[in-house]
Amino acid sequence: RIDRDRLWKDLHTTCEWGKGERWGENATDIGMSRLASSDADKQARDWFVKTTQDLGCDVNVDAMGNIFAVRPGMDNSAPPTYAGSHMDTQPTGGRYDGILGVHAGIEALKTMKDNDMETEYPTGVINWTNEEGARFPISMISSGVWAGAIPLEKAYNLREVGSGNATQKSELERIGYLGPLEANHKANPIAAHFELHIEQGPILEASGGKIGAVEGVQAYKWHTITVNGRDCHTGTTDFQNRSDAMLTAAKLILHSHNRASEAGCLASTGILTLKPGSTNTVPGVVQFSLDIRSKEDAALLQLEETLKSEFSKIAQGEEIGGLNARGTKGRGCTVKWQLDTDSPATTFHEDCIKCVEESVSDMLGTSEGPNVQRMTSGAGHDSVYTARRAPTSMIFVPCRDGISHNPAEYCSQEDCGNGAQVLLGAMLRYDRL
Amino acid sequence: RIDRDRLWKDLHTTCEWGKGERWGENATDIGMSRLASSDADKQARDWFVKTTQDLGCDVNVDAMGNIFAVRPGMDNSAPPTYAGSHMDTQPTGGRYDGILGVHAGIEALKTMKDNDMETEYPTGVINWTNEEGARFPISMISSGVWAGAIPLEKAYNLREVGSGNATQKSELERIGYLGPLEANHKANPIAAHFELHIEQGPILEASGGKIGAVEGVQAYKWHTITVNGRDCHTGTTDFQNRSDAMLTAAKLILHSHNRASEAGCLASTGILTLKPGSTNTVPGVVQFSLDIRSKEDAALLQLEETLKSEFSKIAQGEEIGGLNARGTKGRGCTVKWQLDTDSPATTFHEDCIKCVEESVSDMLGTSEGPNVQRMTSGAGHDSVYTARRAPTSMIFVPCRDGISHNPAEYCSQEDCGNGAQVLLGAMLRYDRL
Ligand SMILES: NC(=O)NCCC(=O)O
Ligand SMILES: NC(=O)NCCC(=O)O
Numbered sequence: 001r002i003d004r005d006r007l008w009k010d011l012h013t014t015c016e017w018g019k020g021e022r023w024g025e026n027a028t029d030i031g032m033s034r035l036a037s038s039d040a041d042k043q044a045r046d047w048f049v050k051t052t053q054d055l056g057c058d059v060n061v062d063a064m065g066n067i068f069a070v071r072p073g074m075d076n077s078a079p080p081t082y083a084g085s086h087m088d089t090q091p092t093g094g095r096y097d098g099i100l101g102v103h104a105g106i107e108a109l110k111t112m113k114d115n116d117m118e119t120e121y122p123t124g125v126i127n128w129t130n131e132e133g134a135r136f137p138i139s140m141i142s143s144g145v146w147a148g149a150i151p152l153e154k155a156y157n158l159r160e161v162g163s164g165n166a167t168q169k170s171e172l173e174r175i176g177y178l179g180p181l182e183a184n185h186k187a188n189p190i191a192a193h194f195e196l197h198i199e200q201g202p203i204l205e206a207s208g209g210k211i212g213a214v215e216g217v218q219a220y221k222w223h224t225i226t227v228n229g230r231d232c233h234t235g236t237t238d239f240q241n242r243s244d245a246m247l248t249a250a251k252l253i254l255h256s257h258n259r260a261s262e263a264g265c266l267a268s269t270g271i272l273t274l275k276p277g278s279t280n281t282v283p284g285v286v287q288f289s290l291d292i293r294s295k296e297d298a299a300l301l302q303l304e305e306t307l308k309s310e311f312s313k314i315a316q317g318e319e320i321g322g323l324n325a326r327g328t329k330g331r332g333c334t335v336k337w338q339l340d341t342d343s344p345a346t347t348f349h350e351d352c353i354k355c356v357e358e359s360v361s362d363m364l365g366t367s368e369g370p371n372v373q374r375m376t377s378g379a380g381h382d383s384v385y386t387a388r389r390a391p392t393s394m395i396f397v398p399c400r401d402g403i404s405h406n407p408a409e410y411c412s413q414e415d416c417g418n419g420a421q422v423l424l425g426a427m428l429r430y431d432r433l
Numbered sequence: 434r435i436d437r438d439r440l441w442k443d444l445h446t447t448c449e450w451g452k453g454e455r456w457g458e459n460a461t462d463i464g465m466s467r468l469a470s471s472d473a474d475k476q477a478r479d480w481f482v483k484t485t486q487d488l489g490c491d492v493n494v495d496a497m498g499n500i501f502a503v504r505p506g507m508d509n510s511a512p513p514t515y516a517g518s519h520m521d522t523q524p525t526g527g528r529y530d531g532i533l534g535v536h537a538g539i540e541a542l543k544t545m546k547d548n549d550m551e552t553e554y555p556t557g558v559i560n561w562t563n564e565e566g567a568r569f570p571i572s573m574i575s576s577g578v579w580a581g582a583i584p585l586e587k588a589y590n591l592r593e594v595g596s597g598n599a600t601q602k603s604e605l606e607r608i609g610y611l612g613p614l615e616a617n618h619k620a621n622p623i624a625a626h627f628e629l630h631i632e633q634g635p636i637l638e639a640s641g642g643k644i645g646a647v648e649g650v651q652a653y654k655w656h657t658i659t660v661n662g663r664d665c666h667t668g669t670t671d672f673q674n675r676s677d678a679m680l681t682a683a684k685l686i687l688h689s690h691n692r693a694s695e696a697g698c699l700a701s702t703g704i705l706t707l708k709p710g711s712t713n714t715v716p717g718v719v720q721f722s723l724d725i726r727s728k729e730d731a732a733l734l735q736l737e738e739t740l741k742s743e744f745s746k747i748a749q750g751e752e753i754g755g756l757n758a759r760g761t762k763g764r765g766c767t768v769k770w771q772l773d774t775d776s777p778a779t780t781f782h783e784d785c786i787k788c789v790e791e792s793v794s795d796m797l798g799t800s801e802g803p804n805v806q807r808m809t810s811g812a813g814h815d816s817v818y819t820a821r822r823a824p825t826s827m828i829f830v831p832c833r834d835g836i837s838h839n840p841a842e843y844c845s846q847e848d849c850g851n852g853a854q855v856l857l858g859a860m861l862r863y864d865r866l
Contacts, residue, residue: 092709199669200666200668200669201665201666201668201669201670201671201674202670202671202674203671206674218668220668222712222713231836231838231839232634232835232836232837233633233634233811233812233835233837233838234699234701234703234724234726235633235634235651235653235699235724235726235810235811235812235813236632236633236634236636236810236811236812236835236837237634237635237811237835238634238635238636238699239690239693239694239699241634241635241639241835244690244701246686246701246702246703246705247686247687247690247702249683250682250683250684250686250687250702251683251687253679253680253683254680254683254684254687254756254760257672257677257680257760257761258759258760260672261672261759261760261761262759266667266668266671266672268667268677268679268713268715269679269680269683269716270667270679270707270710270711270712270713270714270715270716271707271710271711271712272679272705272707274703274704274705276525277703277704278703278704278838279655279703279704279722279724279773280655280701280703280724280812280838281703281838282701282703283702283703289712291667291668291712291713293667293668321759322755322758322759323687325755326691326694326695326754326755327687327690327691327694328690328694340712377668377669378666378668378669378670379666379668379669379713380668402665402666402669402670402674403663403664403665404665404666404669405664405666405711405713405714406664
């Protein structure tokens with residue numbers, strides 16, 4: 001049995017480094033702002049290294065700053081079974097996204113040590129660098145380099161968001177975490193990767209579920225859509241004579257939602273900018289982000305192709321889905337697409353998923369025995385990249401109201417403890433397998 | 434006959450002060466950036482004062498920096514018949530909006546002088562301060578103070594847009610145009626106000642019209658609409674569990690267009706901002722501007738009331754106008770309205786409208802005789818406020834492609850000349866009336 005109080009205490013101890021916004025009355029009702037390779041991230045990393053070394057782990061840092069802490073097994077000729085996640089956060093993030101997975105891994109190792117457990121092969125914990133992509137703007141970039149999916153030079157040269165000049169490489173160097181180990185799955189292989197994570201959505205909470213055995217991660221693509229029309233005066237230009245880029249963008253956003261709904265996919269717009277931005281000028285240019293997701297690559301591609309063809313037609317005033325039916329036909333706008341991110345669907349390894357489910361069964365009959373359900377992750381995680389090179393699965397626990405990427409993100413002590421217990425059990429089961 | 438070449442040359446001479454973006458190859462294919470009470474505005478004002486004084490005018494500046502240049506008539510016991518407009522521009526404005534009206538007024542006075550014409554009563558030209566509202570953010574503010582519609586203190590304390598600390602008063606003082614005359618229609622009455630202006634829309638151009646005799650200005654209201662939903666992760670939150678403020682705003686913008694279309698009104702969104710602004714976060718807050726216009730106050734009120742009731746219902750997922758028919762019903766959002774500007778419909782004076790039409794008739798038979806059509810102004814102008822206190826009308830001339838508030842705004846030399854000729858004729862006819 002893991003020590004639920006110790007886990008809770010450790011987690012909130014490291015959250016002293018990089019504290020963000022207070023959102024409630026309790027001592028720990030404070031969000032996190034621990035950007036990758038910041039001073040606060042260095043403090044959290046130093047704690048990680050010292051704590052795992054104190055447990056008797058062999059700790060190595062690779063060229064992307066990924067930290068691998070390994071507890072020897074009986075036979076150390078095979079690679080370790082790892083728990084892995086990340087300790088960096090969004091600028092206005094919470095205390096559980098990523099952080100819980102790393103802490104639960106350490107708690108698992110502590111529990112093994114407390115019980116003098118010997119594993120067949122080595123076990124360990126990984127802290128992946130810059131999972132959020134909030135400071136250096138590609139998410140899961142360091143597990144991506146490890147998996148050979150993203151070139152090291154591209155990752156190194158990535159400049160921080162905003163006006164600063166720091167790169168991913170210069171900042172790793174500055175905080176002393178540009179390690180000697182090659183950032184590569186061949187040079188540094190792993191046997192299996194288990195990642196405990198808050199669900200970041202409302203599905204478990206809504207169904208009274210306690211543990212999600214994650215079967216895979218849905219596919220997603222990020223696009224920037226540009227609508228070009230023509231600036232004109234709002235008071236003097238009748239609807240017939242407008243090329244209204246904002247009205248057109250409104251139709252396209254609504255249509256993307258409608259088509260995604262019909263196809264059982266997701267479509268979301270999180271960023272929208274327009275020009276020139278004056279109450280009495282109809283905007284000539286609108287740009288917006290379009291994040292589309294589906295469990296099936298084929299369904300995502302189908303949705304993307306449908307929208308590509310229909311957006312242009314709607315913008316030209318053609319009648320699709322009732323969007324141009326009630327208004328006045330104007331002069332039309334043009335639409336351009338730019339692909340920013342393409343993350344195909346990931347399927348986790350059946351062996352690992354079973355280890356998670358069986359680890360839950362091991363707890364049944366005990367007072368804390370949680371239920372389990374198979375589910376698909378809506379968000380990308382480092383496990384997407386480890387899954388390309390090693391058997392992988394994830395364990396989800398509920399987070400309150402599905403809120404994540406928000407200071408008020410919350411996972412109860414009970415759910416954190418359940419997750420860590422299942423993680424330990426899954427690692428041990430995989431080790432025996 | 435006014436001197437069309439002199440008018441054209443004078444206009445482009447003063448446009449040396451406050452030059453903006455070049456948009457074409459010709460010497461005068463350069464936009465304007467002459468914000469109210471800037472150094473460039475002072476240069477244009479100094480030219481105005483010197484030029485009208487050289488014509489023998491009596492020039493006075495009021496407490497809002499409005500400049501009144503008066504050419505004496507035979508009987509100077511009655512107030513003057515004025516031409517009036519403004520010399521300030523948008524930050525990315527053109528050479529004709531406002532500027533043409535002032536120059537045409539000066540050209541009219543020059544023509545009277547050249548021909549030794551004596552008018553019954555005085556005639557004059559007004560340069561109104563900060564019509565655009567682009568630097569100090571209330572449009573037509575100084576004619577509004579003169580008409581008693583806006584309190585002097587409110588106008589004085591208006592701070593400049595952006596990060597500066599200058600106020601309308603401090604800047605008028607700085608450039609030496611905080612005048613001694615009371616800014617008030619009683620202290621400084623006017624007999625009639627004629628304003629030549631580019632149409633700023635495509636109606637004249639589309640119909641081959643040359644002169645618009647403006648009967649009035651449509652009503653308009655500016656609102657800021659705030660949609661409140663809840664931030665959530667785009668990948669982990671199914672549609673049922675969202676309160677998507679961006680999707681809701683898209684529906685409301687489209688619905689405002691549809692309802693305005695049905696009612697023969699206008700609705701436009703020129704500004705939209707959202708929070709937090711990340712590709713993978715569904716926005717929890719969206720704010721957008723809603724500019725609605727109608728020729729009839731009653732129709733505008735009806736549209737506003739309809740939208741107020743329907744926006745909330747649509748945001749809550751109710752089925753109105755097909756907007757919620759094809760998508761997935763979420764948790765709903767709330768909608769708040771804030772009224773920023775309320776400008777009721779203005780009817781100009783029949784005597785003044787007739788003077789404009791008759792002035793066009795006076796030109797018929799001559800080679801340059803233009804056609805004339807009655808029309809309503811879609812945009813607000815200083816004439817909206819003068820109309821509250823004196824007989825007023827406006828003269829519209831076509832502008833290319835209806836483009837205005839844009840460096841590429843353009844009115845041909847022929848159309849500028851036609852407008853100035855009609856302005857002179859209308860002033861003389863009113864004087865005799
Ligand atoms: N967990 C997470 O937010 N990852 C970022 C990539 C995504 O939006 O899915
Ligand atoms: N002429 C002009 O653009 N006035 C500003 C007020 C309006 O938008 O109608």
